[in-house]
Amino acid sequence: MAVPGTFLTPILLLVCGLSPCLAAAHSPPGVECVLFNEEYMTCTWGSRETLTANYSLYYWYENRSPVVECKHYLQDQGISVGCHFNQSEIIQFQSFRVLVNASLGGRTLEIPSERMELQDLVKPEAPVNLTIRNTSSNQLELTWNSPYPKAHCLEHAVKYKSNKDTSWTEHRVKGDIFSFPSVDYEKYYTFYVRSKINSYCGNTQLWSEWSVPVVWGSNSTSKDAAEEQLHWFWIHTVLIPVASCLLLLVLVVLLVRMERVWVILMPRIPNPSKNFDELFITHNGNFQEWAGVPKDVMESFKPNYSENICYVSELPPKDMYEPLWENSNY
Amino acid sequence: MERMIIFCMLFFCSSMALTAAPHKIAKYKQLLKTITRLETTVKDKDVELLHTPENPADGCLFTAVTCFHKGTLKLQPENNQVHSTFTQTIKVLRRFTISDPGKHCESSCESYEKKTPKEFLKSFAKLIKQVIR
Numbered sequence: 001m002a003v004p005g006t007f008l009t010p011i012l013l014l015v016c017g018l019s020p021c022l023a024a025a026h027s028p029p030g031v032e033c034v035l036f037n038e039e040y041m042t043c044t045w046g047s048r049e050t051l052t053a054n055y056s057l058y059y060w061y062e063n064r065s066p067v068v069e070c071k072h073y074l075q076d077q078g079i080s081v082g083c084h085f086n087q088s089e090i091i092q093f094q095s096f097r098v099l100v101n102a103s104l105g106g107r108t109l110e111i112p113s114e115r116m117e118l119q120d121l122v123k124p125e126a127p128v129n130l131t132i133r134n135t136s137s138n139q140l141e142l143t144w145n146s147p148y149p150k151a152h153c154l155e156h157a158v159k160y161k162s163n164k165d166t167s168w169t170e171h172r173v174k175g176d177i178f179s180f181p182s183v184d185y186e187k188y189y190t191f192y193v194r195s196k197i198n199s200y201c202g203n204t205q206l207w208s209e210w211s212v213p214v215v216w217g218s219n220s221t222s223k224d225a226a227e228e229q230l231h232w233f234w235i236h237t238v239l240i241p242v243a244s245c246l247l248l249l250v251l252v253v254l255l256v257r258m259e260r261v262w263v264i265l266m267p268r269i270p271n272p273s274k275n276f277d278e279l280f281i282t283h284n285g286n287f288q289e290w291a292g293v294p295k296d297v298m299e300s301f302k303p304n305y306s307e308n309i310c311y312v313s314e315l316p317p318k319d320m321y322e323p324l325w326e327n328s329n330y
Numbered sequence: 331m332e333r334m335i336i337f338c339m340l341f342f343c344s345s346m347a348l349t350a351a352p353h354k355i356a357k358y359k360q361l362l363k364t365i366t367r368l369e370t371t372v373k374d375k376d377v378e379l380l381h382t383p384e385n386p387a388d389g390c391l392f393t394a395v396t397c398f399h400k401g402t403l404k405l406q407p408e409n410n411q412v413h414s415t416f417t418q419t420i421k422v423l424r425r426f427t428i429s430d431p432g433k434h435c436e437s438s439c440e441s442y443e444k445k446t447p448k449e450f451l452k453s454f455a456k457l458i459k460q461v462i463r
Binding site: 062063064092093094095117119150152153199200201202 | 463
């Protein structure tokens with residue numbers, strides 16, 4: 001029994017080797033289906049670069065419909081890469097199953113896919129009619145319409161940027177209105193909006209495409225703005241410093257050369273000692289001589305008589321002795 | 331003439347009943363939030379499996395909701411910490427009612443497959459999303 005086993009093993013290996021080869025070389029990465037605005041659906045399983053076999057798709061709704069082949073294939077250079085479904089072929093909230101048959105050289109490989117819930121694969125169309133309204137006190141109000149019929153099932157995202165910003169700012173919005181709080185009238189703003197089915201109607205991460213943008217603000221074109229900026233740059237960075245330096249230089253030169261100006265700015269502190277040079281040096285401290293007192297006035301102050309010194313002393317009063325005398329008796 | 335008037339009135343009233351009024355949508359949205367909150371607090375292992383309606387037909391909406399209602403009675407909290415949140419959420423859930431349209435549904439509650447509580451709640455959420463749509 002070992003002999004047939006030895007023959008069987010390589011055959012098995014060959015067959016087992018071939019089918020993954022068929023699968024690996026030509027297998028689609030998985031079937032991806034997207035419902036566009038609930039109007040039509042496309043299920044794709046690859047692109048021309050990765051597929052080489054002949055593919056056919058079969059679909060059914062669990063416990064509902066029989067297995068049906070795709071009626072409208074999407075072709076890319078002769079190879080079926082996807083299937084297009086009309087609105088009548090789409091049933092949401094029913095488990096959707098898909099089976100893709102790959103055939104190459106007479107051999108067929110079945111590639112099943114997982115169960116899909118179509119309500120979780122809806123991609124709404126991008127919002128339209130974006131309009132901006134100027135409300136009171138520097139506020140802007142952005143409104144839009146959506147081609148998707150059920151507005152209560154949508155949530156939106158707004159992204160905007162001014163001409164002075166470097167990156168986009170994104171905000172999530174539940175309704176159809178976005179209020180932009182503080183707007184700068186000198187900036188130029190651009191707004192985009194996109195939509196997604198909200199969690200009340202499905203479980204999806206498929207955002208729509210960004211809408212056509214809407215702009216607002218003073219569009220001083222970039223060329224003018226750049227020129228104006230250059231103009232200001234020259235004034236602020238070159239002209240003003242140079243002029244200030246020149247002015248400073250002129251003032252310094254003036255100060256140094258013109259003593260009239262120097263004296264006004266830096267007045268001399270009066271030094272009275274010089275006024276008295278004559279008194280101390282010439283007249284040797286003789287004030288009367290320096291002051292110019294006449295000689296006969298000086299003579300008149302000198303006395304022309306002599307006077308003896310008279311010594312005067314004071315006697316103490318009499319009553320002071322008596323108490324002393326009385327005390328000494330006792 | 332009178333029959334004509336009565337018929338027109340009936341027609342008008344039934345057409346109004348078909349479209350969900352905006353306050354009803356708010357009610358369903360609130361219910362969906364409640365179910366999502368409950369999913370995090372419910373015990374999923376070693377519990378009884380529950381009949382879970384999957385993709386009910388349009389006429390079987392009332393039956394499906396009744397089935398979900400019955401199932402919520404058997405749910406249990408995961409641990410003591412989430413017990414109060416669980417109790418509050420279950421109260422809100424049980425207050426939700428849907429009017430019987432009187433349509434006959436072929437599937438009964440027991441005909442649906444049994445699943446774990448978390449999958450049960452996920453299917454319930456899916457049903458409510460279908461109603462909101």
